[in-house]
Amino acid sequence: MAEFMTETEQRSPSAPHPGTEGERRGRTGDGEAGPLDGQEAAVLLERTRALVDPELRAALESLPGSMRRIALYHFGWQHADGTPARGNAGKAIRPALVLAAATALGGPAARTAAVRAAVAVELVHNFTLLHDDVMDRDTSRRHRPTAWTVFGDADAILAGDALQALALRLLAEDPRPASRPAAARLADCVMELCAGQHTDTDMEGRAPDEVTLDEVLAMAEAKTGALLGCACALGALYAGAGHEEVAALDGFGRQAGLAFQLIDDVIGIWGDPGRTGKPAGADLAARKKSLPVMAALSSGTEAAAELAELYGSPHVSGDAEGLARTALAVERAGGRDWAQAEAADRMARAMQALARAVPAPETAGGLLALAEFVTRRSS
Amino acid sequence: MAEFMTETEQRSPSAPHPGTEGERRGRTGDGEAGPLDGQEAAVLLERTRALVDPELRAALESLPGSMRRIALYHFGWQHADGTPARGNAGKAIRPALVLAAATALGGPAARTAAVRAAVAVELVHNFTLLHDDVMDRDTSRRHRPTAWTVFGDADAILAGDALQALALRLLAEDPRPASRPAAARLADCVMELCAGQHTDTDMEGRAPDEVTLDEVLAMAEAKTGALLGCACALGALYAGAGHEEVAALDGFGRQAGLAFQLIDDVIGIWGDPGRTGKPAGADLAARKKSLPVMAALSSGTEAAAELAELYGSPHVSGDAEGLARTALAVERAGGRDWAQAEAADRMARAMQALARAVPAPETAGGLLALAEFVTRRSS
Numbered sequence: 001m002a003e004f005m006t007e008t009e010q011r012s013p014s015a016p017h018p019g020t021e022g023e024r025r026g027r028t029g030d031g032e033a034g035p036l037d038g039q040e041a042a043v044l045l046e047r048t049r050a051l052v053d054p055e056l057r058a059a060l061e062s063l064p065g066s067m068r069r070i071a072l073y074h075f076g077w078q079h080a081d082g083t084p085a086r087g088n089a090g091k092a093i094r095p096a097l098v099l100a101a102a103t104a105l106g107g108p109a110a111r112t113a114a115v116r117a118a119v120a121v122e123l124v125h126n127f128t129l130l131h132d133d134v135m136d137r138d139t140s141r142r143h144r145p146t147a148w149t150v151f152g153d154a155d156a157i158l159a160g161d162a163l164q165a166l167a168l169r170l171l172a173e174d175p176r177p178a179s180r181p182a183a184a185r186l187a188d189c190v191m192e193l194c195a196g197q198h199t200d201t202d203m204e205g206r207a208p209d210e211v212t213l214d215e216v217l218a219m220a221e222a223k224t225g226a227l228l229g230c231a232c233a234l235g236a237l238y239a240g241a242g243h244e245e246v247a248a249l250d251g252f253g254r255q256a257g258l259a260f261q262l263i264d265d266v267i268g269i270w271g272d273p274g275r276t277g278k279p280a281g282a283d284l285a286a287r288k289k290s291l292p293v294m295a296a297l298s299s300g301t302e303a304a305a306e307l308a309e310l311y312g313s314p315h316v317s318g319d320a321e322g323l324a325r326t327a328l329a330v331e332r333a334g335g336r337d338w339a340q341a342e343a344a345d346r347m348a349r350a351m352q353a354l355a356r357a358v359p360a361p362e363t364a365g366g367l368l369a370l371a372e373f374v375t376r377r378s379s
Numbered sequence: 380m381a382e383f384m385t386e387t388e389q390r391s392p393s394a395p396h397p398g399t400e401g402e403r404r405g406r407t408g409d410g411e412a413g414p415l416d417g418q419e420a421a422v423l424l425e426r427t428r429a430l431v432d433p434e435l436r437a438a439l440e441s442l443p444g445s446m447r448r449i450a451l452y453h454f455g456w457q458h459a460d461g462t463p464a465r466g467n468a469g470k471a472i473r474p475a476l477v478l479a480a481a482t483a484l485g486g487p488a489a490r491t492a493a494v495r496a497a498v499a500v501e502l503v504h505n506f507t508l509l510h511d512d513v514m515d516r517d518t519s520r521r522h523r524p525t526a527w528t529v530f531g532d533a534d535a536i537l538a539g540d541a542l543q544a545l546a547l548r549l550l551a552e553d554p555r556p557a558s559r560p561a562a563a564r565l566a567d568c569v570m571e572l573c574a575g576q577h578t579d580t581d582m583e584g585r586a587p588d589e590v591t592l593d594e595v596l597a598m599a600e601a602k603t604g605a606l607l608g609c610a611c612a613l614g615a616l617y618a619g620a621g622h623e624e625v626a627a628l629d630g631f632g633r634q635a636g637l638a639f640q641l642i643d644d645v646i647g648i649w650g651d652p653g654r655t656g657k658p659a660g661a662d663l664a665a666r667k668k669s670l671p672v673m674a675a676l677s678s679g680t681e682a683a684a685e686l687a688e689l690y691g692s693p694h695v696s697g698d699a700e701g702l703a704r705t706a707l708a709v710e711r712a713g714g715r716d717w718a719q720a721e722a723a724d725r726m727a728r729a730m731q732a733l734a735r736a737v738p739a740p741e742t743a744g745g746l747l748a749l750a751e752f753v754t755r756r757s758s
Contacts, residue, residue, distance in 0.1 A: 016543065064574035066581070075652040131540060154514040154580045157536060158573040161510060165573075168547040169566035172559055180551055183562070187548035194537040194544075195443035201533045202445075 041373035044366055046181075048096040048118070051111075053087075055119045059166055070151050070159035074130060076142060077292040080150045088142050090155040093374055094121045094231040100366035101235025101249050104358045114238035115181050116174050121231045123167035124186060128193050128227075130160035135201055164190065185237070189230035196222025203289055208311050213294045217258070220291065225257035230366070236357065248357035249367075255350035256371040262343035263375050266336060269327055281323035284330075287311055291342070296335030303333035347375060380598050420752035427475040427497070430490075434498045440547055449538035453509060455521060460531045467521050472753055473500045473610040479745035480614025480628050481601045493617035495553050496561050500610045502546035503565060507572050507606075509539035514580055530606075543569065557616040564616070568609035575601025582668055587690050592673040596637070599670065604636035607753075612745070615736065627736035628746075634729035635750040641722035642754050644669040645715060645735055648706050660702030663709075666690055670721070675714030682712035726754060 058069045072078035076088035095118035133146040134137070134156050140146060148156035171183040201221040203211050205270035232253035236246040268283035268290060283290050296307050307329040310322070332335060350371055358364040439450045451457035455467035473496035481493035511517070512525040513535050519525060529537035550562040578598040582590050611632035615625040647662035647669060662669055675686055687707040689701070709715060729750055737743040 064570055066574050066577040068568060127540075131536055135536065155577060157510055157514065158577050161506075161540075161543065162570045162573040164543055165566040165569035166549075168544075169563050169570075171551075172547075172562035172566060180559070183551035184548050187544040187551060189445055190544035191541045191548075194541040195445050198534060198537050222709075229693040238624060 011242050019112055021177070038369075038373065040365065040369040041188060043090050044100060044369060045093070045096050045373075048092045048099055051099065051115050052092060052095045052118050052122065052234075055115055056122060059123065059170060063162055063166065065362065066155075067159050067162040070147055070155050071163060073150065074126060074147045074159065076144065088144070090142060092122060093370065094125050094227060095119065097228060097231040097253060097367070097371055098235040098238075099234040102238045103235075104239075104363050105236050105241045105245060105249075106239025106365055110235075113176060113178075114166075116170050117179070117234045118231075120167040120170045121227070122184075123170070124190060124193075125162045125227060127160040127163035127167070128197070130156050132197055134160075135197070154290055156166075167270075176238070178234075178240070180287035182234045182237050185230055185233055189222060189226050192222050192226040196224075196226065198222075199223075207292070208287075208289060208297055208308065211289050212264050213291070213293065213298050216289055216291055216294045216336055220261040221254060221258055221364035224261045225254035228260075229253035229259035245357040248342060248353045252350045252357065252367065252371070255346045255353060256374060257372075259343045259346040259350065260374045262339045262346065265292055266339050266343075270336065271295075280320070281327055283325045292330055292335035292339040295338040295342075296330040296333035299333045299335070299338075301333045303329045307333055328375050341376070347371070408421055417748075419744065419748040419753065423479060423748060424470050424472070424475050424752075427471045427478055430478065430494050431474045431497050431501065433470060433581075434494055435468075435501060438498055438502065438549060441609045442541055442545065445534075446538050446541040447524055449534050450505075450542060452529065453505060453525065453526045453538065467523070468501075468505075469521060471501060472749065474498065475607060476607060476610040476632060477614040477617075477747055479749055480611040482703075483618075483742050483746055484615050484620045484624060484628075485618025489614075489618035491556060492557075493614050495549050496550055496558070496613045496617055497610075498551045499546040499561075499565060500541045500606070500613060502549070503569060503572075504606060506539040506542035506546070507569075507576070509527075509535050509542065511576055512513055513539075514576070552600070555617070557613075557619070561613045561616050564609055568605050569647045571601050571605040571645065575603075577604065578602075587666075587668060587673070587687065590668050590673065592670070592677050595668055595670055595673045599640040600633060600637055601699050603640045604633035607636035607639075608632035620736070624736040627732045630732035631729045631736065631746065631750070634725045634732060634751060638725040638750075639753045641670055641718045643724065644671055645718050645722075648672075648709060649715065659699070659705055663702050663705045671709055671714035671718040673714075674721075675709040675712035676716040678712045678714070678717075680709075680712045682708045708742075722754070726750070 042214050056075075057077065060075065060077075062070060065069055069078065069082060073080055076085055079085050083352075098118035098121055099111050102110040102252075104118075129141065130147055133141060134148045134153050138146055141151050146156070147159060168183055168187065171179045171186065196219050199215065200223060203215065203219065229250040230253070232249040233246050236249040241249070265283070266287070269292060270279065273280045279285070284293070293307070293311070297304055297311070307326065310326045310329060351368075353370075354364055354367055355361075358367070361368075405622055426586065435454075436456065437455065439447060439456075442450055442665075448457065448461060449557055452459055455464055458464050475499040477493050477497040478490050478640070481489040481496075485492075509526055512520060513527045513532050518528050525535070526538060530538075547562055547566065550558045550565065575598050578594065579602060582594065582598065609629035609632070612625050615628040635749075644662070647661065647667070648671060652659045658664070663672070672686070672690070676683055676690070686705065689705045689708060733743050733746055733750075737746070740747075
């Protein structure tokens with residue numbers, strides 16, 4: 001599953017972004033610059049870390065010794081040899097969404113009440129990272145070797161299992177009435193994440209013409225949108241919100257997550273290598289079935305046929321020239337424009353959902369700022 | 380983690396067993412033959428399957444399609460191609476313990492109430508089987524190819540993840556007050572199971588003299604005892620039992636689980652190959668650090684030194700003669716006697732714990748019968 005931290009820090013602030021500021025501001029009726037200021041998201045994320053880290057750390061300390069060691073390494077609080085490290089546990093975007101949703105619907109008291117749910121969401125996110133890294137054989141995460149490369153597959157799988165259990169134990173121990181529906185939603189979300197990761201690994205083994213754009217969109221929603229939506233929904237539950245508001249906030253997080261994925265895919269093809277930290281066209285070289293590529297392939301254009309040939313051949317697109325030709329084919333087949341328009345549309349749907357749950361724009365500011373942040377908006 | 384089903388069906392009814400019937404009957408003051416009759420366990424297990432299977436099946440049907448397919452295969456309800464199968468989901472000893480504990484402390488109403496908890500325990504057990512098979516590269520389970528050999532590592536890991544989530548969702552959705560402490564206990568148990576499996580895989584890579592008997596006992600308690608204890612504790616919670624009764628029933632399950640493991644290890648060395656379905660001395664050939672072997676190695680006897688040499692050499696014990704010599708060394712160093720005495724002691728502790736929670740022996744009959752069953756008692 002995608003990490004917001006590394007990419008965000010490394011990628012260009014002038015990265016492609018769908019729509020215009022006015023469009024999205026209009027959706028919530030917010031004419032002030034304040035909530036859309038990148039500074040607000042930074043402050044929210046920092047405040048989230050300050051609220052969440054002590055409880056997260058305490059929860060990890062409660063693990064059995066062998067599991068604790070792997071978890072503390074994964075979260076960046078320990079080196080592989082068990083000595084203390086500075087910690088680099090990511091930007092905590094998901095816990096920030098829990099707390100922002102709770103605040104938007106229930107004020108500061110709800111935010112305080114929801115800290116445990118925020119920790120649970122962060123634990124689930126990190127359980128999936130541990131397991132996905134094993135399956136995808138990813139060797140680096142947050143600029144450090146992944147847990148399975150350090151401790152082996154078995155320990156990385158076990159530590160992930162333990163983090164899932166820890167997340168659901170935190171909610172089971174929480175006497176607040178919201179904890180019960182929150183646990184049910186979080187467990188449902190895990191099942192959706194699993195299905196999304198299955199589709200992702202399954203699609204890798206299929207030819208591009210055996211995969212549809214709808215499948216890739218559904219996969220992105222399950223892998224990235226589901227947990228962002230769940231985070232917002234849990235915050236709403238802890239604010240005592242009703243069924244409709246909870247569902248609307250889930251929709252807000254899902255759609256914002258899809259917008260993020262679309263923009264991330266655009267950057268994966270056309271992003272500045274100096275900013276992204278990845279070689280140009282890395283996603284194309286890996287023949288990733290990203291959203292712009294799948295949209296291009298299904299466009300029925302001449303460029304689509306060229307792209308299909310380039311993607312189907314193991315030889316053509318490996319060098320810089322071949323990758324540039326492939327990127328151009330995606331663009332000429334409309335993949336780039338489609339992705340940007342689709343991202344704008346998803347953000348618009350996110351804002352509509354947010355407006356349904358939180359009609360007063362000044363109250364929605366935190367969620368708005370975070371949605372802007374994950375789609376790397378620079379205002 | 381050990382399965383009771385296959386071994387039980389395949390192994391000799393005259394397998395070594397600790398203690399005498401009278402001893403253990405004495406502990407609970409039960410002089411009647413009824414509760415110790417193997418027939419009662421068989422009836423209990425059959426009744427458990429009838430109560431649990433419909434809810435288990437319904438829970439699995441609620442999984443996302445890709446996860447459902449792997450889970451239904453694992454539980455034996457589908458072939459690998461998705462066509463229906465007869466089903467061979469094991470003897471359901473853990474759900475039977477949940478229901479027997481609930482019945483012992485709360486009567487038939489508690490048993491009905493606890494069916495969902497029984498399903499949750501069975502789901503957790505099967506999640507760990509799916510993951511352990513990946514880690515241990517075990518290719519066969521319940522006479523069928525393991526899920527990872529059919530669907531690949533990634534899908535087996537994901538299906539395990541989904542089953543854990545499903546287990547905790549079932550409890551989160553259960554409005555009964557017991558469901559909250561039950562979920563917390565089940566999540567704690569998962570963490571203990573993870574730590575136990577970590578120790579098991581970790582010990583495999585260590586020399587026998589770098590492993591202590593206490594470590595192996597602690598591992599067996601975490602891997603086998605913890606979930607049997609948790610099953611009994613959940614049943615007690617659903618019967619509305621107090622803290623002390625719940626703890627006592629947890630202890631009962633744990634100690635019975637350790638007794639089972641000790642006897643299973645004895646059979647793994649001296650069992651009749653025609654009954655166990657394994658070649659004679661398979662555990663010795665694999666240089667398994669089983670409990671009788673570790674006890675023998677730590678005995679300080681001459682035979683222990685010989686055994687250490689045999690276990691340390693990759694050549695000596697591979698053939699039938701070498702394995703027979705190794706088995707004899709374990710026996711002469713006291714490993715067999717120790718394991719049988721230790722198993723008897725663990726069963727005695729189990730019975731003491733049971734008597735604390737359920738003073739009336741006629742009420743404890745179901746739990747007693749199941750404990751007898753898992754230690755393969757033939758009366």
